[in-house]
Amino acid sequence: MQVLKLIYKNAFRHRLRTFLTITGVSIAILAFGLLRTVVDGWYAGVKASAANRLVSRNAISLIFPLPFSYKDKIRQIDGVTIVSYGNWFGGIYIDEKNFFPNFAVEPKSYLALYPEYVFPPDQLAALLHDRKGFAAGRKLAEKYNWKPGDTVILKGTIFPGEWEFVLRGIYKGRTKSVDETQFFFHWDYLNETLKKTIPRRADQVGFYMIGVKTPNIASEVSGAIDRSFKNSLAETLTETEKAFQMGFISMSEAIVVAIQLVSFVVIIIIMAVMANTMAMSSRERIGEYAVFKTLGFGGIYIAVLIFGESLFISATGCIIGTILTFPAAKAFGNEMSQFFPIFNVSVNTIYLDVAASVLIGVTAAIIPTYRAVTIRIADGLRRIG
Amino acid sequence: MTIPLSYSIRNLRTRRLTTILTASGIALVVFVFASILMLAEGLQKALIETGSYDNVVIIRKGSASEVQSGIERSQASIIETQPEIFIGEKGGGLLAKELVVLIMLPKRETGKQSNVTIRGVSENSLLLRPQVRLTEGRLPRAGSSEIIAGQSIAKRFRGGGLGETLRFGMRDWTVVGVFDAGNTGFNSEIWGDADQMMHAFRRPVYSSIIFKLRASSEFDKLKSRVEGDPRLTLEAKRENRYYADQSEMMAKFLRILGMSLTIIFSLGAIIGAMITMYSAVANRTGEIGTLRALGFNRRDILISFILESLLLTFAGGCAGLFFSSFLQLLTISTMNFQTFSELAFEFTLSFEIVYKALVFSLVMGLVGGVLPAARAARMNIVTALQSG
Numbered sequence: 001m002q003v004l005k006l007i008y009k010n011a012f013r014h015r016l017r018t019f020l021t022i023t024g025v026s027i028a029i030l031a032f033g034l035l036r037t038v039v040d041g042w043y044a045g046v047k048a049s050a051a052n053r054l055v056s057r058n059a060i061s062l063i064f065p066l067p068f069s070y071k072d073k074i075r076q077i078d079g080v081t082i083v084s085y086g087n088w089f090g091g092i093y094i095d096e097k098n099f100f101p102n103f104a105v106e107p108k109s110y111l112a113l114y115p116e117y118v119f120p121p122d123q124l125a126a127l128l129h130d131r132k133g134f135a136a137g138r139k140l141a142e143k144y145n146w147k148p149g150d151t152v153i154l155k156g157t158i159f160p161g162e163w164e165f166v167l168r169g170i171y172k173g174r175t176k177s178v179d180e181t182q183f184f185f186h187w188d189y190l191n192e193t194l195k196k197t198i199p200r201r202a203d204q205v206g207f208y209m210i211g212v213k214t215p216n217i218a219s220e221v222s223g224a225i226d227r228s229f230k231n232s233l234a235e236t237l238t239e240t241e242k243a244f245q246m247g248f249i250s251m252s253e254a255i256v257v258a259i260q261l262v263s264f265v266v267i268i269i270i271m272a273v274m275a276n277t278m279a280m281s282s283r284e285r286i287g288e289y290a291v292f293k294t295l296g297f298g299g300i301y302i303a304v305l306i307f308g309e310s311l312f313i314s315a316t317g318c319i320i321g322t323i324l325t326f327p328a329a330k331a332f333g334n335e336m337s338q339f340f341p342i343f344n345v346s347v348n349t350i351y352l353d354v355a356a357s358v359l360i361g362v363t364a365a366i367i368p369t370y371r372a373v374t375i376r377i378a379d380g381l382r383r384i385g
Numbered sequence: 386m387t388i389p390l391s392y393s394i395r396n397l398r399t400r401r402l403t404t405i406l407t408a409s410g411i412a413l414v415v416f417v418f419a420s421i422l423m424l425a426e427g428l429q430k431a432l433i434e435t436g437s438y439d440n441v442v443i444i445r446k447g448s449a450s451e452v453q454s455g456i457e458r459s460q461a462s463i464i465e466t467q468p469e470i471f472i473g474e475k476g477g478g479l480l481a482k483e484l485v486v487l488i489m490l491p492k493r494e495t496g497k498q499s500n501v502t503i504r505g506v507s508e509n510s511l512l513l514r515p516q517v518r519l520t521e522g523r524l525p526r527a528g529s530s531e532i533i534a535g536q537s538i539a540k541r542f543r544g545g546g547l548g549e550t551l552r553f554g555m556r557d558w559t560v561v562g563v564f565d566a567g568n569t570g571f572n573s574e575i576w577g578d579a580d581q582m583m584h585a586f587r588r589p590v591y592s593s594i595i596f597k598l599r600a601s602s603e604f605d606k607l608k609s610r611v612e613g614d615p616r617l618t619l620e621a622k623r624e625n626r627y628y629a630d631q632s633e634m635m636a637k638f639l640r641i642l643g644m645s646l647t648i649i650f651s652l653g654a655i656i657g658a659m660i661t662m663y664s665a666v667a668n669r670t671g672e673i674g675t676l677r678a679l680g681f682n683r684r685d686i687l688i689s690f691i692l693e694s695l696l697l698t699f700a701g702g703c704a705g706l707f708f709s710s711f712l713q714l715l716t717i718s719t720m721n722f723q724t725f726s727e728l729a730f731e732f733t734l735s736f737e738i739v740y741k742a743l744v745f746s747l748v749m750g751l752v753g754g755v756l757p758a759a760r761a762a763r764m765n766i767v768t769a770l771q772s773g
Contacts, residue, residue: 017660024656031649038642060553061487061500062725063452064586090453099634158453160445160618200589233555233587237489250497251720251727258424258717262646265413269650272410273657279402280664332645339638339722367402 003301007308014281018313021277025317025360026324028270029353033325034332035263036349041333041340042249042256048177048342049241051215053113054222056208059235062088065204066234068191073228074208079221082211084109086187087204091154091163093144099338100140102154102183104190105209107135113211116174123148123169131189133168137180139337141170159190161197181341210238267356274364278310282368289372290380299373306369311361318357322350388676388685393693396665397700404697407661411701411746412708414647414654419709419742421643423732424717427568428639431730432632432721435569436624439471439601440513443594443611446620450631450724451485452502455590460617464594469607471597473512480596481510484579486586487726488553490542499718501538502726503553505579513595517571522547522562525577532577533562537729541718545575554585570628573718573729595624634722651749654698658753662694666761673761674769687762694754695747702746709742710734 011018056074058064068085075083086105093100107128111117119127119135126148127133136146146152150167165185173180187205194202212221222238229236239247249256282289289302325345333343397404436442443464444454456464461482470478484505489498504510508527511517525531534545539560544551551558558577566572583589598604608621622630666673673686712732721728 014664016663020656020660020663024653024660027649027652027656031646031653034645059489060586061489063487090449092447092449096449096633155447157448160447231555247498248720250495251499251725252722254717254719259642262417265417266650266653269410269413269653269657272406272413273653273660276403276406276410276657277660279406280660284668336641 003304003308007305007312010281010285010305011309011312017277017280021274021313022317022320024270024273025314025357026321028266028360029318029321029357030324030328031266032263032356033322033345033349033353034328035259035266036352037325037329037332037343037345038259038340039256039263040346040349041343042252044177044179044340044342045245046242046249048116048179049245051218051240051242052212053241054210054212054218054225054238055241055244056210056222056225056236056238057206059226059237062206064234065201065206066208066236068203068205070208070229070234070236071205074210074225077221077224077228079212079217079224080210081213082109082112084113084209084211085205085207086110086184086209087158087190087206089154089159089185089190090157091159092157093152093154098144100181100183101179101341102185104187105184106187107184110184110209113209116178117171118174119169119171127168130166130168131186131192132164132166134165134183134185135169135171136167137182138170138172139180139341140183141167143181143337146170159194159198159201161193163193176344177342179341181337208236209241267360271360271363274310274314274360275367277313278306278364278368281309282306282372286372286375286380290375290377293377293380302372303369306372307362307365310365311358314357314361314364318353321357322353325349325353388681388689390692393689393696396669396693397697400665403661403664407657408697408701408704410657411654411698411749412705414650414749415702415705415742415746416709417650418647418745419706419734419738420712420732421639421646422738422741423709423712423734424730425636425639425643426735426738427717427730427733428632428635430568430733431570431572431728432628432635433625435566435571436626436628437514438623438625439598440624441596441598441604441607442622442624442627443596443619444592444622444627446612446618451483451593452487452724452726454592455588456482456592456594456619457590460619461591461594463614463617464596464611464619467607467611469599469603471599473509478596479509479512480594481507481513482579482591482594483507483510484582484586484588485592486582486588487724490538490544490551493541493543496543499542500720500726501542502574502724503582504574504576505582506576507579510576510595513597514566514571516569517564517566519562520565522560525561527578528581529578530556530558530581531561532558532575533564534560534575535572536563536565537572537716537718538575539563541729551575554582554587556585568731568733570728573727631721631723638722647745651745654701655749655753658694658698658750659757661697662690662754662757663760665693666690666757669761670764670769670772673764674766674772677764677766678770683762686764687758690758690761691751691754694758695750698746698750698753699743702743705746706739706742 058066084106086103089102089104091102127135146167148167152165154163218240225238226236329345448454473479486503487500490501538545547563549560611621716731718729
């Protein structure tokens with residue numbers, strides 16, 4: 001008990017210094033937590049993907065379409081339960097700054113594949129009935145203040161023209177990891193319009209979303225799909241939804257790696273600050289440590305004192321920093337919602353926060369402890385300031 | 386009379402561990418600060434300097450990039466007859482009708498697929514981009530399945546090197562040349578004959594038309610005529626503007642990330658400097674009293690301690706900058722969020738970044754040092770001497 005009291009008293013002997021150090025540690029933990037959350041946000045799409053969904057697209061690249069006629073051929077392949085299809089629409093709402101993902105899909109089969117999008121029953125019926133209708137995620141609808149029945153116009157970038165839609169349904173995610181910023185509408189609306197305006201581009205789909213019976217046959221089914229279109233004008237590349245999402249992330253991997261690196265750098269910076277504080281405190285108290293030794297306290301007792309103080313300061317900083325992470329993540333997530341539709345602080349991040357603060361506390365105490373323990377009593381008593 | 390600078394320097398030297406720890410904290414902050422600026426500078430170079438001011442890019446109205454755009458042959462021939470086009474040495478207009486698509490290629494090292502821009506070009510394309518120079522091999526023959534690859538493609542993608550073949554559009558394409566386009570985005574592209582590519586990809590439309598202006602000032606006239614023409618649903622942009630728009634989202638991302646990191650990191654480092662300086666003042670109370678007794682006034686003390694703090698962070702800043710300069714050896718390759726295509730750029734150190742980083746380190750020293758220095762300057766001579 002006495003040790004704890006001593007640690008506590010020691011920690012607040014230089015109130016200003018301790019206060020500054022705690023602030024430093026909290027800022028570092030806050031930054032670390034935010035950066036880890038950014039990395040998590042990057043992988044959110046991968047996390048949200050289901051193992052029994054496959055994505056089939058043109059093997060050359062995403063910008064090339066597949067013929068609509070593939071739908072029935074894919075449907076015939078063993079193990080396939082649902083085939084849905086769609087196009088990345090890439091429309092712009094008023095200004096390019098208002099980015100959100102928008103797709104043309106066949107809603108009935110698409111929603112059967114994505115049971116995590118939850119609609120109120122009446123809105124779902126209205127959505128399926130209205131060819132000009134569209135569905136929006138809760139966050140998206142809130143952001144632009146759209147109510148069911150509102151008309152929204154998107155400027156097409158890939159499909160020229162101004163496209164008018166009517167909001168019929170607002171979906172909620174079944175879990176927190178479901179992207180609630182999506183916008184999707186009837187593929188038929190797109191296709192029928194294209195038949196009139198650019199017939200060359202009609203009856204083509206950007207991707208097929210395929211449901212399989214069980215996840216463990218996914219690779220056989222995707223192989224079978226790709227084999228049946230081999231050596232055709234539009235070869236397919238079929239992979240699990242997870243692999244498809246990972247493909248995007250691996251393309252921007254360099255940035256993820258950079259953010260991860262930076263998140264460690266911030267810990268190292270604060271380690272230097274913390275080690276500095278501990279080095280100064282223990283240097284000032286070297287005489288006291290010598291007195292302790294004279295009284296018969298061993299090296300371990302002094303080590304406990306220094307480590308305890310260091311950990312006390314870093315733990316306090318960690319608690320403040322972690323608490324601050326939540327409002328900060330919320331503000332950051334709102335600001336960057338077009339980059340990160342899902343931005344939640346995960347439990348893992350908090351564990352990492354704690355681990356980082358322990359690491360900071362321990363590392364900072366090593367050199368001062370070594371100095372305090374090894375110094376000869378006479379030298380310690382002689383030393384001033 | 387001022388306190389000599391050597392007093393500050395010696396003080397830093399005496400308390401080596403603390404000085405090194407604080408300076409290395411500052412060094413890391415400056416390192417991160419400089420590296421983000423260098424990254425932004427590299428991106429700027431790669432995308433903004435890709436285009437030239439006198440070139441015009443024509444794309445379909447509303448499409449954000451060449452990949453999304455489509456220009457019918459009939460529309461292309463209307464553009465070809467515009468009077469503002471520069472007439473080249475051979476007599477025709479200096480204009481190129483190009484096809485731009487993305488294909489997935491595996492990387493050499495990891496085998497991971499990434500989107501690469503393929504540009505179907507015509508004879509004039511090279512003349513329009515003087516920054517593109519052939520470094521190895523030769524130019525592709527018109528009407529053949531031959532391609533040339535940008536240096537960063539040749540280096541990092543399977544089948545992209547000289548003499549290798551790539552398979553796309555149900556054909557094998559031989560790489561007969563490698564070109565260097567400096568730091569620009571063209572380095573991450575593959576070029577081949579436009580008509581062959583249109584056939585292979587079964588795209589009967591061009592993606593963009595690029596031409597040089599006869600006189601730079603005629604752009605507005607041309608733009609309003611092209612965009613007002615009911616037969617054309619096209620828009621005209623200056624080439625450098627076009628590439629700047631392409632990088633907007635990426636640049637915004639880097640800017641926000643860079644700003645937040647810099648603010649947070651510098652707070653940490655300022656606190657570090659402040660702790661060090663406060664303890665420097667506290668430890669030297671007696672000395673400060675002596676200096677005052679010797680006749681140095683409050684201002685001298687204030688300046689001396691601020692100088693010490695500035696020296697400390699400046700040393701850290703120099704070290705950080707020194708290490709960050711090695712980043713120039715690295716090439717970052719990533720996906721541009723807006724075009725979904727591969728883009729390689731280098732960390733680029735400019736004089737402005739050196740200057741900004743050093744000023745930044747000095748500002749941290751000033752902010753961190755001013756409060757402790759003020760405390761030192763306010764000390765009463767008698768009590769200071771007593772405590773020493």
